[in-house]
Amino acid sequence: MDFMSKMKEMAKSDIQRIVLPEGEEERNLTAAAEINAEKIAEVILVGNGEVIREKAEKLGLNIEGIEIQDPAKSEKTAEYVREFYELRKSKGVTEEIAAKTMLDPMYFGTMMVKKDDAQGMVSGAIHTTGDLLRPGLQIVKTAPGISVVSSFFVMLLEDESYGKEGMMLFADCAVNPNPNEDELAAIAISTADTAKKLCGMDPKVAMLSFSTMGSAKHELVTKVQNAVKKANELRPDLAIEGELQADAALVAKVGKQKAPNSKVAGEANVLVFPDLQAGNIGYKLVQRLAGAEAIGPICQGFAKPINDLSRGCSAEDIVNVVAITAVQAQAQK
Template sequence: MDNIFLFLREKAKKNPKSIILPEGEDKRIQEAVKFIVKEKMAKVILFDKKGNLGGLFKDVGNEDFLKIIELKDEVMERYANLYFELRKKKGISLDIARRIVRENPVFMAGLMVREKEADGFVAGACTSTSDVARAAIHCMKREGETPTVMGAFIILVPDCPYGENGLFVFADCGVIPLPTTEQLAEIAIEAADFTKDILGILPRVALLSYSTKGSSKGENIEKIIKALEIVKKKRRDILIDGEFQVDAAIVPEVAGIKSPHSPVAGKANVLIFPNLEAGNCGYKLVQRLAKARAVGPILLGLEKPASDLSRGCNVEDVIDAVAITVIRAQRSN
């Protein structure tokens, strides 16, 4: 699966969608935009806080694939009013709405997607995950009856025999600090569907823990077991099992000892972490120690696609997050 990101980029090019990048002042974003526009991967809407970005893209070509919006007062006022109307029942005043939208244009990006002025957004290069997630949750509609918004990562580990030849999906690594049993089940379902629909591979989902199939007892273990039961009841088509320690989930030799009869043990390619601490630490350890690619957190559970970026992202991460957001927009449209 070494070429998975090339595959996703090519898939995005087949039907480019309009994607907002609200952090136009970030140099990594600017470099990514040049590539995306040149390759006609997405129709980029770039926010310009200071009104000085136009000259950076004169030689890129493909003018129809780039729209720069200067964040003038009259523009911001319109979206501040939209945000106020959405959130006034939560106690937000118009003045507070103005401050939020002006200080964090990611909220304007979310509102534009809600208003169908764009198909999705990608942000986070210089905005915290909590702010990106809050903008998406407050401004965009949830998907169907799903009450949970979560963050998934695509992880590609070089020279790795585990998962899907080194390809994994990790969740939730970005949004929910302490998921309930029901939320844990929703995280597993959303991550499985994302793996199948966007990556085109059969998801084999492992619910992770410090225990493997009853080797330890405790309240947290019981929560995972109940989450497993919920998924199996709701979605019999999903191949899922747990609870597993990481080695039992992905290493066939260990699985043969700890859980020899599981259809998932030793073969998992979707790893569901018990809480945000574990998920966030887990993906960053793999990213830094194994020199893995980690793209995300991709926000799942929304009606329209949005993706966060780590503030430690590079240009390639931005390009690939946009490609994934385009493909998800292709499906949602």
């Protein structure tokens, strides 16, 4: 069974409520109809009910039984306004600002997750990553012990000699442009936990650089070295090593030569990139040149599952991310 088939089966085993705040958008509607038909999750669409039903009819979609929440009319809105005001009044948010803010589907959907009216949220077909992160950090916030929200891609390679039968996790490839050493340590820990809980891996985390175990001296190398040290101090139970060059992390012969005492070198299944430029370039090169399937970006570090989409996503991409979000929600119970 391939990765996404496994995710969908896991999602079906314990149905979670997942909110789609872009409920009026056609790809979201198409995805919602498929998710509902396959019973992958219980979907909630946020938006104007009349608009949603009219668009669904024009598209020939069956959305019968799918919950629709209109922030302008919902009985939940008043409660959400009070909650947001209490959360943000120290930041200068007035009751009037809270009332206006909660009409925004992104904020409304995020508050549904905060109040356990949904177990997770998926957005990004027509909103930026920043549009998702702002309400997420203001309302749901980060998980205990995690200082930063980050992202990962599940990379599925044809060559099964890499990772877990060709499956690897790459982080952070979408959120943090230039993480400092504390943030880099947090990203490594989050991704290791994700690899274990979501993918069933025994995580072997390589923190990448242009240097291997002190072969080069530079402040960029020092940042990675310090991040490795901090990650190991925080979570000595995890196999997080570095700094490693990509070939030392992935190729057994090179790993033994460059880092002979490493338990990760040559066997890494999680790659943590030193910054967003490297991560974004790295996953796209593997995707295009090696023909790998890249699933993501998936967010990690929020107290509850909130996930992003590419604005170029397909309806099937939304279905896949909803399934993964549902499995993340199951793991947080």
